[in-house]
């Protein structure tokens with residue numbers, strides 16, 4: 240077997256299941272999961288209906304799909320990204336700058352396998368806490384992860400100033416997660432421009448995971464994106480920059496497995512070659528409905544309104560007992576806990592029949608080789624996802640409010 244497999248860590252939900260294994264809720268109240276980051280709003284009707292079209296299905300099921308994706312899908316994606324991130328017309332082209340992927344998870348993983356050199360001292364920089372795929376991708380790509388803490392003092396953003404120059408010199412890939420999971424923090428345009436400068440100076444690629452970019456609360460202030468920062472810099476070739484987007488959160492289609500990767504054409508050409516061997520083309524009917532989803536904004540605006548309503552109603556209830564804020568974007572609270580996060584999660588399960596994710600499971604305690612000394616920045620926090628219905632989220636908040644903390 241590949242010896243690198245043994246470096247992989249248990250997934251947060253395995254650790255959560257173990258934590259809850261012997262616990263019995265002391266209440267008859269129905270279970271409410273605030274732990275899982277799976278969107279629960281209804282998928283758009285027009286997509287569900289389109290997927291029932293026999294002609295579309297016959298065509299999709301009856302042929303091998305192209306790894307590069309259909310022209311129609313790539314055009315829909317290029318148009319969407321150009322409009323959303325205010326890109327100069329015809330700089331992000333359907334021909335060269337866009338590839339469909341089966342959700343960002345597989346793409347974030349496989350991208351590292353394609354771009355990492357395999358050299359013994361290669362480093363992948365990533366936020367801490369983080370989406371665990373970044374770490375697994377780095378380890379299986381033969382690189383050393385370098386965990387960048389996201390402390391409250393830094394607005395829960397990665398403290399890139401803490402990364403020693405010697406580490407930047409070894410860096411081949413930087414994973415950025417903005418809006419952040421679990422923090423909800425957004426890197427602004429100046430922060431993105433600074434990272435691009437670092438990428439140029441030390442010659443690394445930025446993989447910007449922007450899969451929460453469409454879940455935000457002020458319609459006039461959508462989160463900035465890495466391609467947008469390139470456009471503002473006049474960097475119309477998007478050199479060293481690649482973004483990852485998904486229909487899972489934007490369009491409530493996590494089961495469709497549909498997203499895209501876009502940016503630097505030179506990198507995408509090689510990643511495309513990798514993907515043809517990897518064998519991960521998106522099914523034709525999935526491509527067809529994905530194009531429809533990228534071309535429609537009405538359902539996305541309506542989706543945001545649902546999250547806005549939930550956060551507006553739930554936040555004041557929870558604020559009576561926990562230090563929660565409406566996040567800048569995304570659908571997570573990331574509050575500090577009154578006791579250690581695992582004990583607190585156990586108490587919420589036993590006394591309120593509510594599952595939350597201990598922050599410890601989403602972060603790492605770095606060693607000298609992986610981030611210098613320092614605590615696990617996830618410890619002492621929990622992640623709570625407001626994905627359930629408004630009614631369930633309010634019930635959960637009320638139960639937590641009544642718990643004597």
Ligand SMILES: Cc1ncc(COP(=O)(O)O)c(C=O)c1O
Nearest residue numbers: 276342343344370420450485487
């Ligand atoms: C930060 C982050 N990136 C990527 C993903 C993967 O999403 P998908 O593969 O559905 O696009 C998730 C899913 O929860 C996530 O939280």
